[in-house]
Amino acid sequence: MDTILLIAYVVLSYWAVGQTIYANKIRFGTWSDLFLTRLILGFILGWILIPVAVIKKFFFR
Secondary structure, eight states: OHHHHHHHHHHHHHHHHHHHTTTTOOOOSOHHHHHHHHHHHHHHHHHHHHHHHHHHHHHOO
């Protein structure tokens, strides 16, 4: 059960970083740099970015 929650948190936080921090931005770099930066930011800041991204998604379509 803990593994499922961790995977869900990582996926949602990765999505939330894309919706908030990197929204409307074009990024250049290697695949690993682009992926890992977003993944690490999501893992660290996911607890605050997930609610912000959900609110942004519902109210600012």
